[in-house]
Amino acid sequence: MLISKNKVIQNASKILEEDLKIKLPEDYSKFLDKYNGGRTYKSKVKIGRNWEDVCGFNGAGDVDKDYSFESMKSMGVLEGYLEKGFLPIADNMLGDYYCLSLKTEDYGSIYLLYHDLLGKKKKLFSSFTEFINNIKSEEIGHIKTMEEREKIAIENGYGDEVEMLRPVWKEQIEEFSKIVQEEVIL
Known part of the structure; x- marks a missing residue:
């Protein structure tokens, strides 16, 4: 799996354990x-016969608010999951969470908890390592330039929208040009 890791902080796991009063699997x-979570662009995990996306992993401390335990805590989301014995560690595009079980009977297992199906959950893997080893990622690769995007828009009949799209494209190009992906090795 490839990850664009968050800002790494000393003892992130200990800080999280103390803050949430939990014990994390090794x-x-x-x-x-090592990574403190981060974005996992173009990443998927096989669940049954389907491939589900994995957008990113939560981190501790001052990190991207989209992948932050602190942000989940401040929104009041984290507490509900912890009460059920789960720690939401990653998410997909639909807003479902990949959760680490903190329950004694299946401690360390990974579940997918669906946000819109009244608490429905599905056990996916017996450990975090197994989960990571089953995620497949692609490198981001070439980032289309402004000129390439403009040409494609015109070819597809959207030439009249190019001016409106330029600021969005500029932001995307800047964001993706700063991304550093690395292989997760535990």
């Missing part, structure tokens, strides 16, 4: 200390 603690 493999997940190593991941948090």
Whole structure:
């Protein structure tokens, strides 16, 4: 799996454990200390016969608010999951969470908890390591230039919208040009 890691902080796992009053599995603690979560562009995990996207992993401390335990905590989302014995560690595009089980009977297992199906959950893997090893990522690769995007828009009949799209394209090009992906090794 490739990740564009968050800002790494010393002892991220210990900080999270103390803050949430939980004990993390060793493999997940190593991941948090080494990468502190981050975005996982073009990443998918096989669930049954389908491939589901994995957008990013939550991190501790001052990180991207989209992938932050602190942000989830301040919105009041984290507490509900913890009460059910789960720590939401990653998400997909639909807003569902990949969760680490903190329950004694299947401690460290990974579940997918669906946000819109009244608490429906599906056990996916027996450990965080197994989860990571089953995620496949593609490198971001070439980022289309402004000129390439403009040409494609005109060819597809959207020439009259190019002026409106330029600021969006500029922002995307700047964002993607700063991304550094690295292989997750625990």
